[in-house]
Amino acid sequence: MCLAIPGKILSIQEADSLMDRSGRVSFGGIVKEVQLGYVPEAQVGDYVNVHVGFAICIIDEKEAMETLRIYEKMNGIVML
Amino acid sequence: MKFIDEYRDAEAIKKILPQIHAVITQQWNIMEICGGQTHAFLRHGIDELLPDQITLLHGPGCPVCVTPLQQIDKAIELAAMENVILCSFGDMVRVPGSREDLLSVKARGGDVHIVYSPIDALKVAENNPAKEVVFFAIGFETTAPANAMVILQAAAKKQRNFTALCSQVVVPAAMEVILSSPTNKVDGFLAAGHVCSVMGYHEYIPLAQKYKTPIVVTGFEPVDLLHGVLACVRQLQGKRYEVENQYRRSVTRAGNVSAQEMINKVFRLVDWPWRGIGVIPRSGLVLRDDYAEFDAEKRFQLHNISAQESKECIAGLILQGVKKPPDCPQFGAVCTPDHPLGATMVSSEGACAAYYNYKR
């Protein structure tokens, strides 16, 4: 149930109320309409995690890269 | 970067795994709260890569599994009503109530719609003005903002034929029940990443301190899960009991504040019964009085049948990490996904279903 899938925002339909803010989001090529009211600062090109049709957070690309770098550094060395 | 493949990378797995083997010196029980993570562990075979000293316990983070029998019976009663369309997430329709499930009501002519999003349920209401449309609003903190938003949309649109039957719960209250129990076996927790995307992780800090239990906020891909286990084992071995955030790309300490505000605007916390576990103080989210007109329990005269649990099913013990699915004598014999005795065997996040699908 708490599954949330990362997708890339292709376009945004701005609205007077955040209740009506939506956009088209691509999930590896499959495009769906997604509610964007909970990520008011999200822009076209951003990745968001989408749960039951709602974006619940923007994925932070910098943090993602940094986490991946941690794994690279683990090469053979045991880090405590 | 697509934020999926990078976290399924065999190279990264090969780098993290030896770290876990290198630091571990004793037996630890680690519980992943979220049923989605239980399935990910078993589906990818990650549990088999871990050192033997680690026992994974599977937590209560499966909304379908913990929805009380009374609420399922109410949904069934509603679905059987002449002028009602009941909208439910797909997982819920095969969960056994006291006497039957929603699917059998549908087979008898009850109007049950399976929806992917709460928004779809509201659309059903707009498209069927002559019918009463009830949305079975289940979920944890991840889903509550979506449920809250459609209630607000329904209020704005004055969609008077739309109501919600709520069964929403919050995670930290259940963790406290597990940790404070005399039968508790959990040494460390992996907290559910997407619950924390919404709520942040500040709520977990007092729990980690009070019960001297590390809590690692963890994502859902194989690399995330291994990294979460590593962080948890490192803390346990070093006698540290902190909240750590493995899932930084999607979780901040404060979480999604506007989503939290919306949950608080529409719902309030009440003592709530969890299926198989019992009443947990301040763990359920129900509609505030301002939105009472969208409350199915107020709109309809529903019977509070004293629901009967199957005596053979030990799902409650499994959800608290006291037992594991193969410990259940019914598992795979009497109880299968086609003939489930408990919700944990049907839900796509249920621990019994995970063992049935991946470990037989």
Ligand code: SF4
């Ligand atoms: S195997 Fe079936 S009967 Fe046993 S605990 Fe799981 S759901 Fe209940």
